[in-house]
Amino acid sequence: MKKTILAIIIARSKSKGLKNKNIRKINNIPLIGHAAKCANLCKYINETIISTDSKKYGKIAQKYGANFFFLRSRSLSGDNVSDESVLIDGLKKSEVFFKKKFDIIVSLPASTPTRSTKDLNDMISFFIKNKYDSVWSISKTDLKFHPLKQLTIVKNNKLSFYEKKGKNIKNRQQLNDNIYYRNGVAYIINRNFLNRYKRLLGNNSAGFELKGKRISIDNKKDFMEAKKILH
Secondary structure, eight states: OOOOEEEEEEOOSSOSSSTTGGGOEETTEEHHHHHHHHHHHOSSOOEEEEEOSOHHHHHHHHHTTOBOOOOOOGGGSSTTOOHHHHHHHHHHHHHHHTTSOOSEEEEEETTOTTOOHHHHHHHHHHHHHHTOSEEEEEEEOOGGGOGGGOEEEOGGGOEEESSGGGGGOOSGGGSOOOOEEEEEEEEEEEHHHHHHHOOSOOTTEEEEEOOSOOOOOOSHHHHHHHHHHTO
Protein backbone atom coordinates (compact mmCIF):
# COMPACT_ATOMS: atom_id res chain seq x y z
CA MET A 1 0.00 0.00 0.00
CA LYS A 2 1.31 3.42 -0.97
CA LYS A 3 2.21 5.61 2.00
CA THR A 4 1.05 9.21 2.34
CA ILE A 5 3.96 11.39 3.39
CA LEU A 6 4.02 14.87 4.91
CA ALA A 7 7.18 16.98 5.00
CA ILE A 8 7.33 19.64 7.71
CA ILE A 9 9.88 22.43 7.41
CA ILE A 10 10.75 23.63 10.90
CA ALA A 11 11.69 27.31 10.81
CA ARG A 12 11.30 29.40 13.93
CA SER A 13 12.18 33.11 13.81
CA LYS A 14 14.32 34.85 16.43
CA SER A 15 17.22 32.39 16.13
CA LYS A 16 19.90 33.07 18.73
CA GLY A 17 23.18 31.88 17.17
CA LEU A 18 22.72 33.65 13.83
CA LYS A 19 20.05 36.33 13.46
CA ASN A 20 17.31 35.51 10.93
CA LYS A 21 19.19 32.33 10.10
CA ASN A 22 16.35 30.57 8.32
CA ILE A 23 15.82 33.32 5.74
CA ARG A 24 19.46 34.05 5.00
CA LYS A 25 20.28 33.40 1.39
CA ILE A 26 22.68 31.01 -0.29
CA ASN A 27 22.79 31.24 -4.10
CA ASN A 28 20.07 33.89 -3.76
CA ILE A 29 17.66 31.39 -2.17
CA PRO A 30 16.73 31.59 1.56
CA LEU A 31 17.35 28.50 3.66
CA ILE A 32 13.59 27.94 3.89
CA GLY A 33 13.47 27.94 0.10
CA HIS A 34 16.22 25.33 -0.17
CA ALA A 35 14.24 23.01 2.10
CA ALA A 36 10.97 23.53 0.19
CA LYS A 37 12.56 23.01 -3.23
CA CYS A 38 14.26 19.82 -2.06
CA ALA A 39 11.04 18.40 -0.60
CA ASN A 40 9.00 19.25 -3.71
CA LEU A 41 11.42 17.29 -5.89
CA CYS A 42 11.27 14.19 -3.66
CA LYS A 43 9.29 11.44 -5.39
CA TYR A 44 7.79 10.14 -2.14
CA ILE A 45 6.57 13.32 -0.44
CA ASN A 46 2.91 14.19 -1.02
CA GLU A 47 2.63 17.50 0.80
CA THR A 48 5.11 20.02 2.21
CA ILE A 49 4.27 22.57 4.88
CA ILE A 50 6.15 25.09 6.98
CA SER A 51 5.76 25.31 10.74
CA THR A 52 6.80 28.79 11.78
CA ASP A 53 5.89 31.59 14.15
CA SER A 54 6.45 34.26 11.48
CA LYS A 55 4.10 35.39 8.67
CA LYS A 56 7.14 36.67 6.80
CA TYR A 57 8.81 33.26 6.96
CA GLY A 58 5.60 31.55 5.93
CA LYS A 59 5.15 33.73 2.84
CA ILE A 60 8.75 33.11 1.80
CA ALA A 61 8.18 29.36 2.09
CA GLN A 62 5.04 29.66 -0.05
CA LYS A 63 7.07 31.32 -2.78
CA TYR A 64 9.20 28.18 -3.01
CA GLY A 65 6.32 25.71 -2.98
CA ALA A 66 5.56 24.95 0.67
CA ASN A 67 2.05 25.23 2.09
CA PHE A 68 1.57 27.92 4.74
CA PHE A 69 -1.81 27.90 6.45
CA PHE A 70 -1.12 28.39 10.16
CA LEU A 71 1.18 30.13 12.59
CA ARG A 72 2.70 28.28 15.49
CA SER A 73 1.21 29.28 18.84
CA ARG A 74 3.36 31.20 21.30
CA SER A 75 3.58 28.10 23.51
CA LEU A 76 5.30 26.27 20.64
CA SER A 77 7.65 29.08 19.68
CA GLY A 78 10.03 29.31 22.64
CA ASP A 79 13.66 28.25 22.95
CA ASN A 80 12.90 25.07 24.88
CA VAL A 81 10.08 23.65 22.77
CA SER A 82 10.73 20.12 21.52
CA ASP A 83 10.67 19.17 17.85
CA GLU A 84 8.23 16.41 18.78
CA SER A 85 5.65 18.95 19.95
CA VAL A 86 6.09 21.05 16.82
CA LEU A 87 5.73 18.02 14.53
CA ILE A 88 2.62 16.70 16.29
CA ASP A 89 1.05 20.15 16.04
CA GLY A 90 1.92 20.42 12.33
CA LEU A 91 0.61 16.91 11.65
CA LYS A 92 -2.74 17.55 13.34
CA LYS A 93 -3.28 20.83 11.50
CA SER A 94 -2.24 19.29 8.18
CA GLU A 95 -4.64 16.37 8.46
CA VAL A 96 -7.48 18.84 8.95
CA PHE A 97 -6.28 21.16 6.17
CA PHE A 98 -5.63 18.47 3.56
CA LYS A 99 -8.53 16.29 4.76
CA LYS A 100 -6.43 13.14 4.84
CA LYS A 101 -4.34 11.04 7.16
CA PHE A 102 -0.57 10.91 6.71
CA ASP A 103 1.38 7.71 7.39
CA ILE A 104 4.85 9.23 7.59
CA ILE A 105 6.26 12.59 8.66
CA VAL A 106 9.56 13.93 7.31
CA SER A 107 11.03 16.63 9.51
CA LEU A 108 13.20 19.08 7.58
CA PRO A 109 15.05 21.64 9.72
CA ALA A 110 15.49 24.72 7.52
CA SER A 111 19.03 25.15 8.86
CA THR A 112 20.45 22.27 6.75
CA PRO A 113 20.54 23.50 3.14
CA THR A 114 23.20 20.97 2.11
CA ARG A 115 20.63 18.14 1.86
CA SER A 116 19.74 16.74 -1.55
CA THR A 117 16.60 15.21 -2.99
CA LYS A 118 18.56 11.96 -3.34
CA ASP A 119 19.18 12.05 0.42
CA LEU A 120 15.43 12.21 1.02
CA ASN A 121 14.54 9.57 -1.58
CA ASP A 122 17.14 7.15 -0.19
CA MET A 123 16.14 7.72 3.43
CA ILE A 124 12.42 7.32 2.84
CA SER A 125 12.94 4.19 0.76
CA PHE A 126 15.10 2.73 3.55
CA PHE A 127 12.49 3.67 6.15
CA ILE A 128 9.57 2.09 4.29
CA LYS A 129 11.45 -1.07 3.29
CA ASN A 130 12.56 -1.82 6.86
CA LYS A 131 9.38 -0.70 8.65
CA TYR A 132 11.20 1.40 11.25
CA ASP A 133 9.49 3.70 13.74
CA SER A 134 11.95 6.44 12.82
CA VAL A 135 15.13 7.07 10.87
CA TRP A 136 17.66 9.84 11.54
CA SER A 137 20.21 11.11 9.06
CA ILE A 138 23.69 10.72 10.53
CA SER A 139 27.34 11.32 9.64
CA LYS A 140 30.46 9.55 10.85
CA THR A 141 32.32 11.31 13.66
CA ASP A 142 36.00 11.97 13.04
CA LEU A 143 38.00 10.18 15.74
CA LYS A 144 39.63 13.46 16.80
CA PHE A 145 36.16 14.44 18.07
CA HIS A 146 35.49 11.11 19.77
CA PRO A 147 33.68 11.53 23.14
CA LEU A 148 36.60 9.95 25.01
CA LYS A 149 39.02 12.58 23.62
CA GLN A 150 36.96 15.58 24.72
CA LEU A 151 38.18 17.86 27.50
CA THR A 152 36.58 20.22 29.98
CA ILE A 153 37.81 23.10 32.14
CA VAL A 154 37.10 22.61 35.84
CA LYS A 155 37.84 24.73 38.90
CA ASN A 156 40.77 27.19 38.66
CA ASN A 157 41.13 26.59 34.89
CA LYS A 158 42.34 23.05 35.43
CA LEU A 159 42.00 20.68 32.50
CA SER A 160 40.21 17.35 32.78
CA PHE A 161 38.78 14.69 30.52
CA TYR A 162 35.05 15.14 29.96
CA GLU A 163 34.65 11.37 30.31
CA LYS A 164 36.70 9.72 33.06
CA LYS A 165 37.53 6.79 30.76
CA GLY A 166 39.32 9.24 28.48
CA LYS A 167 42.47 9.20 30.63
CA ASN A 168 42.99 5.54 29.69
CA ILE A 169 43.11 6.24 25.95
CA LYS A 170 46.70 6.21 24.64
CA ASN A 171 46.12 5.94 20.87
CA ARG A 172 43.42 6.05 18.18
CA GLN A 173 43.33 2.27 17.91
CA GLN A 174 41.72 2.08 21.35
CA LEU A 175 38.76 4.14 20.24
CA ASN A 176 35.49 2.62 19.07
CA ASP A 177 34.93 4.13 15.62
CA ASN A 178 31.22 3.31 15.61
CA ILE A 179 30.38 6.91 16.56
CA TYR A 180 28.03 9.18 14.63
CA TYR A 181 26.33 12.54 14.95
CA ARG A 182 22.99 13.71 13.61
CA ASN A 183 23.55 16.05 10.70
CA GLY A 184 20.09 17.65 10.48
CA VAL A 185 19.28 16.55 6.94
CA ALA A 186 16.04 14.79 7.92
CA TYR A 187 14.15 12.85 10.56
CA ILE A 188 11.56 10.38 9.28
CA ILE A 189 8.89 9.24 11.71
CA ASN A 190 5.95 6.86 11.63
CA ARG A 191 2.76 8.78 12.39
CA ASN A 192 1.38 6.33 14.96
CA PHE A 193 4.72 6.13 16.78
CA LEU A 194 4.98 9.91 16.99
CA ASN A 195 1.44 10.35 18.27
CA ARG A 196 1.65 7.50 20.76
CA TYR A 197 5.10 8.02 22.27
CA LYS A 198 5.69 11.72 21.46
CA ARG A 199 9.36 11.18 20.70
CA LEU A 200 11.61 10.75 17.68
CA LEU A 201 13.80 7.89 18.88
CA GLY A 202 12.62 4.48 20.04
CA ASN A 203 13.68 0.84 20.19
CA ASN A 204 12.90 0.40 16.50
CA SER A 205 14.74 3.48 15.22
CA ALA A 206 17.66 3.49 12.80
CA GLY A 207 20.38 5.75 11.51
CA PHE A 208 20.98 6.40 7.83
CA GLU A 209 24.57 7.39 7.15
CA LEU A 210 25.11 10.05 4.52
CA LYS A 211 28.53 10.34 2.91
CA GLY A 212 30.04 13.73 2.21
CA LYS A 213 29.75 17.02 4.02
CA ARG A 214 26.43 18.10 5.51
CA ILE A 215 26.18 21.36 7.44
CA SER A 216 23.57 22.14 10.09
CA ILE A 217 23.87 25.91 10.47
CA ASP A 218 24.09 27.29 14.00
CA ASN A 219 26.42 30.24 13.54
CA LYS A 220 28.15 32.45 10.96
CA LYS A 221 31.03 30.00 10.50
CA ASP A 222 28.59 27.21 9.64
CA PHE A 223 26.77 29.53 7.23
CA MET A 224 29.96 30.42 5.38
CA GLU A 225 30.94 26.76 5.16
CA ALA A 226 27.53 25.85 3.72
CA LYS A 227 27.93 28.63 1.14
CA LYS A 228 31.24 27.12 0.00
CA ILE A 229 29.65 23.70 -0.43
CA LEU A 230 26.71 25.05 -2.41
CA HIS A 231 28.57 27.64 -4.51
